[in-house]
């Protein structure tokens with residue numbers, strides 16, 4: 631683990647810590663547009679779960695519902711529940727900021743804070759919590775997070791340089807280090823490799839497998855080979871006649887790719903549509 635249990639940053643809620651997510655009857659809208667339609671799935675602790683499907687089928691919206699990011703979208707609305715270790719993250723007593731600390735997110739385009747140094751990019755989330763005051767302790771967490779994101783060796787001699795000075799792949803690993811620094815239990819990755827070249831992509835995929843030892847990971851990807859290479863579980867979504875956001879099939883990745891139950895999954899996997 632990156633940080634010792636004593637230093638673990640906790641919300642005021644008394645969640646058990648296992649990192650399983652139970653998605654029940656989840657629907658999400660942008661104004662009147664239904665983007666996720668009554669999804670039910672159980673995201674397993676310690677697994678890498680891939681969400682796949684054609685463009686516009688609701689993958690990003692679904693993943694953004696898993697840590698209450700969707701409600702920040704323009705006219706974003708959610709019904710149903712997402713239970714983290716048995717407690718609904720949409721319960722009115724739950725602080726969304728605390729949830730986003732426990733369920734971190736990395737976006738499609740690397741988003742380092744451009745005016746901040748590499749060090750400060752990683753330290754930013756920890757500073758916000760105000761739980762870290764001693765610089766030595768902070769430096770230790772920054773180093774551990776960068777090591778865990780497989781970036782330390784490449785940046786250890788230039789921690790005071792801007793995060794924007796790094797390559798795209800390094801910036802994405804910096805964003806992963808920033809997410810890890812506040813010690814989440816679950817990491818959501820929304821097409822983290824779509825802006826990266828194949829070598830940087832493979833590095834992120836290797837990193838995901840390492841991180842899966844300690845974290846539950848959910849990844850949205852357009853790349854079927856990537857889903858097949860990295861994930862344990864796969865969820866196939868599509869747009870049906872009425873609306874986007876239908877979860878067609880959710881199963882072990884090997885099953886989805888070799889013996890899907892639903893003809894629509896098979897058609898998509900074999901490239902017959904989408």
Ligand SMILES: Nc1ncnc2c1ncn2[C@@H]1O[C@H](COP(=O)(O)OP(=O)(O)OP(=O)(O)O)[C@@H](O)[C@H]1O
Nearest residue numbers: 660663665684685686687688689690691692703874
């Ligand atoms: N900010 C928004 N305002 C209104 N509608 C939106 C917004 N973002 C997405 N949508 C709509 O919601 C639906 C689902 O979009 P979403 O981005 O979740 O799909 P996706 O599967 O992630 O697509 P892609 O693979 O192209 O990124 C689409 O119909 C899309 O047009």
